Amino acid sequence: MDLSLYKRIAEIFPLVDYVHLQGWGEPLHNPSLPEMIRIARESGCKVGLTTNGVLIDDKMAEFLLENLDRITFSLGGASKETHERIRVGSSYERLLSRIKMMSKGKKGERPIIAITFQLTRENIGELSHVVRLAYELGVNEVIAPNVDYVPNKEVEKIVVFSCSKPDKNFLRKIEEAEKIAKELGITFGKRSLEMMESPMCAEDPLESAFISVEGEVSPCVYLNLPTLEEKIERIFCGREIRINKKIFGSLTEKSFEEIWSSPEYREFRDHFRRRLSAWKGPVDIFSLSEEMPPLPESCKTCYKAYLI
Numbered sequence: 001m002d003l004s005l006y007k008r009i010a011e012i013f014p015l016v017d018y019v020h021l022q023g024w025g026e027p028l029h030n031p032s033l034p035e036m037i038r039i040a041r042e043s044g045c046k047v048g049l050t051t052n053g054v055l056i057d058d059k060m061a062e063f064l065l066e067n068l069d070r071i072t073f074s075l076g077g078a079s080k081e082t083h084e085r086i087r088v089g090s091s092y093e094r095l096l097s098r099i100k101m102m103s104k105g106k107k108g109e110r111p112i113i114a115i116t117f118q119l120t121r122e123n124i125g126e127l128s129h130v131v132r133l134a135y136e137l138g139v140n141e142v143i144a145p146n147v148d149y150v151p152n153k154e155v156e157k158i159v160v161f162s163c164s165k166p167d168k169n170f171l172r173k174i175e176e177a178e179k180i181a182k183e184l185g186i187t188f189g190k191r192s193l194e195m196m197e198s199p200m201c202a203e204d205p206l207e208s209a210f211i212s213v214e215g216e217v218s219p220c221v222y223l224n225l226p227t228l229e230e231k232i233e234r235i236f237c238g239r240e241i242r243i244n245k246k247i248f249g250s251l252t253e254k255s256f257e258e259i260w261s262s263p264e265y266r267e268f269r270d271h272f273r274r275r276l277s278a279w280k281g282p283v284d285i286f287s288l289s290e291e292m293p294p295l296p297e298s299c300k301t302c303y304k305a306y307l308i
């Protein structure tokens with residue numbers, strides 16, 4: 001994203017609590033990143049990002065430590081072999097040394113240093129090791145999300161969640177890691193391995209929005225993925241789905257307020273508002289309540305709408 005567009009977006013920052021400088025790529029590739037972080041901080045926002053750590057040198061580490069509220073590192077495995085197979089192009093040793101450098105350089109409570117470890121059939125066996133490794137590296141949080149965007153059948157084969165009943169062995173591995181995290185004083189974030197009905201998805205479109213590098217405004221990144229095709233392809237419980245991107249306007253043409261208050265965007269958010277009002281408590285996907293207002297069409301086949 002170029003800086004002039006970012007400055008237009010920054011006009012709404014005084015109304016925003018938290019800015020996460022990332023979409024579907026590596027934020028440190030943007031040479032304007034330090035300036036972007038400064039602008040968000042000067043507007044009173046908390047700022048965070050997720051990185052593979054490759055581009056963090058000593059100077060950048062010092063800057064990030066001073067200016068971020070949260071930094072999350074993407075780890076593919078607790079061993080060099082698994083990490084480098086899953087995160088192609090990333091050096092395990094370098095990533096660990098960057099995490100350690102950041103945690104050692106911290107002067108107070110912030111930034112929160114987190115590891116995100118996306119669970120697959122290939123690496124879930126290393127989850128407890130990741131928690132121990134995080135402890136050794138001085139990390140505050142381990143987040144263990146699912147592969148929640150499934151673009152094709154190949155990716156579908158490696159997910160650990162289930163559209164019917166979850167694998168008990170996988171559940172045990174998560175429980176075990178959670179227990180170790182508790183003992184070590186590390187915050188542990190997990191998702192469900194079973195589809196559950198929920199009134200709101202993790203991205204919370206009532207409180208947040210995604211703005212692409214081109215300035216397009218959407219409820220979340222999953223509705224404006226940087227695909228070559230016009231449509232977004234998804235596999236949802238074995239079915240191949242193609243959905244239209246959901247873009248409510250571009251900041252190159254309109255203000256954020258105009259886009260946010262457009263009838264179409266309001267109608268999208270109202271689905272979730274109505275669901276929150278009707279919510280009576282968690283049920284599994286086989287016991288969906290009849291009174292529950294439906295999700296927006298493009299969310300019905302998004303795993304994040306079901307706590308995955």
Ligand code: SF4
Nearest residue numbers: 201220299302304305
């Ligand atoms: S349910 Fe999925 S597609 Fe819909 S807003 Fe949430 S994350 Fe985005």
